[in-house]
Amino acid sequence: MKKILIQGGQRLRGSVAVAGSTALALTAQIAALLASTGELKLANVADTMTVDTMNERLRKLDLAVTVNKATHQLIIQSQAKLTADDLTAITSAKVASLMIGPLLARTGRVRLNKDQVPDEIIADLRCLGADVSLNDEALAIKAGRLKGSHLKLADSNCLSTQSLIMAAVLADGITVIENAACDFEVIALANLLNKMGARVHGAGTKIVRVQGVTFLHGCDYEIAGDYLEATALMLAAAITNGDVIVENVHLQSVQGVINQLERMGCTVVVQQNGVRVLGTAVLLPADPQSLFPSTMYPELAILQLLANGKSSNAVMDQRLLDQLQKMQAGVQATAGELILNGPAKLSGIKVKAFDASSALTLTLAGLAASGLTIVENGAYLGDEFEALPAKLQSLGASLQLKDFKSA
Incomplete structure (x- = not known):
């Protein structure tokens, strides 16, 4: 079993290419x-x-x-x-x-x-x-x-x-x-x-x-570049108030992500070699925008939690919600939706993933949290994403994927 160790608070900078989807x-x-x-x-x-x-x-x-x-x-x-x-x-x-x-x-x-x-x-x-x-x-x-x-x-x-x-x-x-x-x-x-x-x-x-x-x-x-991986990296840039160029991106596949980030106050520049995301110190609250990939709503929730105000999102798996609440996330589950109260001050703690999406969501939360976040079952990231921990490291994230016994 492997787990991901994340020391939060690092701004991501640089360029990275996504793998095939x-x-x-x-x-x-x-x-x-x-x-x-x-x-x-x-x-x-x-x-x-x-x-x-x-x-x-x-x-x-x-x-x-x-x-x-x-x-x-x-x-x-x-x-x-x-x-x-x-x-x-x-x-x-x-x-x-x-x-x-x-x-x-x-x-x-x-x-x-x-x-x-x-x-x-x-x-x-x-x-x-x-x-x-x-x-x-x-x-x-x-x-x-x-x-x-x-x-x-x-x-x-x-x-x-x-x-x-x-x-x-x-x-x-x-x-x-x-x-x-x-x-x-x-x-x-x-x-x-x-x-x-x-x-x-x-x-x-x-x-x-x-x-x-x-x-x-x-x-x-x-196979086109992985728009889900591109979305994850674009969100990571925004979450850390970073400056990241994501390469090998099919523009049409991430247009909804671009719209979302711009609505929340980030700057997105379409370049010949990819998409550049520049974060902002003051994120604006916004519900999921049209064309934002619904499979990435849990990951988007982390960015919404950092925004200066209240926003909503779709109901997520209760297991993931429980893990985020351990990190002091201001999340309220109501009938049919989640209410996210920002700006939340996430705290690093030991949490457990149960699939690739939850592993990614908790990793993004760890990037924003103060202190050390430990994501158990971190190997789930490898089910859907090729070498994503290494790519985040290359952008400056203080992150390691280690065998459970050695961590």
């Missing part, structure tokens, strides 16, 4: 299941546990996977016929939700645990012609070739949008997804699928249209 790489790995011919050659692939784990899953499905970590390249050989269809052993709801469409489209059947994926995805698969039955606490989903339909998402959710797009690309006819998520991850997935021979239109808008095709093929595709 782990989230986009994961989606691309799963999209490879849709191809029945050729190779999917991915470039700029991050060296993270999430990517490694998905490679092993693909190998268990009899796909040949070649990894070159030195060059950050990944090659997945397609299979003319897939036979595996059991997702019950997968503990990640995100992975299961993304895999269900490709496997159903390619094999005509999928088996998964009850409540393993959101109900909305299951309901919309029914609209596409799938038959769903419950047997021994497991869902059995069967279909011939799925049929295009008009779907309206109750919640504009990135995961549901991606899952249904991948289910629809091999369906018969046109599928319309209304109230689709506009996240950069949806746009990137559509771009990849179209290079593989799909016909996806309108990604990045509220209405996505998918014209089904009979097969997809491999292609060459470069």
Whole structure:
């Protein structure tokens, strides 16, 4: 077990390049299941546990996977016929939700645990012609070739949008997804699928249209820079009143972050080699702005806590809230939202992470806190982010990732 030791109060300065997006790489790995011919050659692939784990899953499905970590390249050989269809052993709801469409489209059947994926995805698969039955606490989903339909998402959710797009690309006819998520991850997935021979239109808008095709093929595709890592580094610069240039950033993917930071009083300069963030001594309170990535709301809460006034955020996992309150965070949980009372004076203490997001949130809190913050289970950062502790160190953070026994 590893933990992160952070001595707060250091202003971050310098430049740092983000790795390829782990989230986009994961989606691309799963999209490879849709191809029945050729190779999917991915470039700029991050060296993270999430990517490694998905490679092993693909190998268990009899796909040949070649990894070159030195060059950050990944090659997945397609299979003319897939036979595996059991997702019950997968503990990640995100992975299961993304895999269900490709496997159903390619094999005509999928088996998964009850409540393993959101109900909305299951309901919309029914609209596409799938038959769903419950047997021994497991869902059995069967279909011939799925049929295009008009779907309206109750919640504009990135995961549901991606899952249904991948289910629809091999369906018969046109599928319309209304109230689709506009996240950069949806746009990137559509771009990849179209290079593989799909016909996806309108990604990045509220209405996505998918014209089904009979097969997809491999292609060459470069994974964009990790906008979640870029968001983390931009927030770290603002939290420490620093001056940081974040390189290898796709501007469209962080526009919501730029809007948020400017609204809170920071200066953001778009440069040829990246985005420069200059913090401010007096942060202004602001609720999450449009297009700010919802998956990073917990990390944004740390910046909001430092602002000179009250703001709100979405409800976070109670386990994380408990850890932040140990650091003297002024957070009140009300019905449906969090109230953040700033400016908070965070205090360093021993806290415990339970996943990559909580590890990152607590690390950012440690950068702002007085004294020493110890984040247990710090290795979770490596699940989603490549060498993030080292990158923060390069910017001047007093931070170490150590084995639990040696710290």
